[in-house]
Amino acid sequence: MIHNKQRSLLNRANEGCDVIANHIKQDNVIRIISHNDADGLSAAGVLANAIKEEGGQFHTTILTRLKPENIKQLSLEKYKLFIFSDMGSACLKLLNNFKSDLVIADHHQPAEVETKDHIIHVNPHLFGIDGSREISGAGTAYLTIRELGEVKESGQTGKTRESGKENEKANNSLNKKYLAPLALVGAFGDMQGQDGFIGVNELILEDGKEFGNLEIHEDLKIVSKSSEPLYKSIAYTLTPALPGLTGDLEGSMGFLEKMGLSYGIKFTDLENEEKDVLKDELIKLNPDIFGDVYSIIPENKVLRDLEEYSYILDACGKNKKTGLALSIALGERDQALDAALTIQKKYRDQLIKGMEWIKREGSNEMEFIQYIYSEDKILKSVMGTISTVAIASKLLSNNKPILSMARMHKDVKVSGRTTRNLVKKGVDLGKALHDSSLSFGGQGGGHDIAAGAMIPYKEMDNFLILVNDMIEHQINNS
Numbered sequence: 001m002i003h004n005k006q007r008s009l010l011n012r013a014n015e016g017c018d019v020i021a022n023h024i025k026q027d028n029v030i031r032i033i034s035h036n037d038a039d040g041l042s043a044a045g046v047l048a049n050a051i052k053e054e055g056g057q058f059h060t061t062i063l064t065r066l067k068p069e070n071i072k073q074l075s076l077e078k079y080k081l082f083i084f085s086d087m088g089s090a091c092l093k094l095l096n097n098f099k100s101d102l103v104i105a106d107h108h109q110p111a112e113v114e115t116k117d118h119i120i121h122v123n124p125h126l127f128g129i130d131g132s133r134e135i136s137g138a139g140t141a142y143l144t145i146r147e148l149g150e151v152k153e154s155g156q157t158g159k160t161r162e163s164g165k166e167n168e169k170a171n172n173s174l175n176k177k178y179l180a181p182l183a184l185v186g187a188f189g190d191m192q193g194q195d196g197f198i199g200v201n202e203l204i205l206e207d208g209k210e211f212g213n214l215e216i217h218e219d220l221k222i223v224s225k226s227s228e229p230l231y232k233s234i235a236y237t238l239t240p241a242l243p244g245l246t247g248d249l250e251g252s253m254g255f256l257e258k259m260g261l262s263y264g265i266k267f268t269d270l271e272n273e274e275k276d277v278l279k280d281e282l283i284k285l286n287p288d289i290f291g292d293v294y295s296i297i298p299e300n301k302v303l304r305d306l307e308e309y310s311y312i313l314d315a316c317g318k319n320k321k322t323g324l325a326l327s328i329a330l331g332e333r334d335q336a337l338d339a340a341l342t343i344q345k346k347y348r349d350q351l352i353k354g355m356e357w358i359k360r361e362g363s364n365e366m367e368f369i370q371y372i373y374s375e376d377k378i379l380k381s382v383m384g385t386i387s388t389v390a391i392a393s394k395l396l397s398n399n400k401p402i403l404s405m406a407r408m409h410k411d412v413k414v415s416g417r418t419t420r421n422l423v424k425k426g427v428d429l430g431k432a433l434h435d436s437s438l439s440f441g442g443q444g445g446g447h448d449i450a451a452g453a454m455i456p457y458k459e460m461d462n463f464l465i466l467v468n469d470m471i472e473h474q475i476n477n478s
């Protein structure tokens, strides 16, 4: 069942699809710009796969952030079509200056700027759909190429596809539904799948099931079941978090020993009864540890689980190996996958180090927010992730939003996270970080539940006070 809002989003996406198809037909190399997290990498993968399959060419660049200087640089390039995925919606004003065609497939809160005719802006927020929960950047990119390769009668435009059910059915016969799982990898990357898919993500899920390459079954949701010893599988499981075990190798060893299980064995090598015992004990710590697992059926076992696939892309992105991540999303396995797993191992070691640090140091508490701050190179790279996990695993309290502050030369990079519960109480971190960073000559923004900012180091204390005041105001005035 497709709702009206979703139908409007799909129609907009189809307009983008027509533009992409035209440029492929004209043999134009398509310029893809995407974000370096798991969602952005999946989005780029979805677009690149689809364009490649149509015989088109693309040139992809992955960015940590779309800065004004990036946009200026890109606007000088001679490409006739740019696709911005998982980014772009916040920068409409600058993107309006482009001379080329532009498709923006983003799910972040858009700037309140009228787009010019050369831009097709595909964004769930434009149609009243919650982009932080119901669809990811990769999902938005997927909608934009979903009907690429459809055979259409000449003269038809995207609009005719809304007319009538038969039409829709006929049009759905071909297309890119095999890319639906990769779109959901992106959703997992943005934490939209861990509690089950809703909204547009659910439509994408249906596509994957219909195509037949996506399977759902109930299982323990610990990571690397067939590739790591059990105590590591448990300690490396960040979502759902297991209090006392997540990020804690010794804690996990002790937990398994107490149960009489050998901690060095792999989960897949356990006897069935042992698996049941383990399951019962883990459920006591967090019932969410057992539930629906989504897998790509013909996939290599390391990537088969969509959530784990997103963690591998995330590890590559965080370690600046975006080319490697893209090649995996484009189907390379063997050596590429080995290289990615090596990076993931290193990344997991960093996360463990970060969790130990938080356990030791705790957070700095203000009345309405809490924060952690570091200048350590390794800690800085994992702060956003460990602050979220520390809250989920109850190392830190969940009754205040948390800001992770990492010193970058003269600036401080801020990443903020909160809970759905606090969002319900009125907290909007995206707005708070946007407004407060502007006050100190920085910039920031994002979703209500997760946002970021960059501020001058010398203003850090004032910035924290202002954010604290803004969150207080949000809670008291909602």
Ligand SMILES: [Mn+2]
Residues within 6 Å of the ligand: 039, 040, 086, 107, 136, 137, 138, 190
């Ligand atoms: Mn995203």
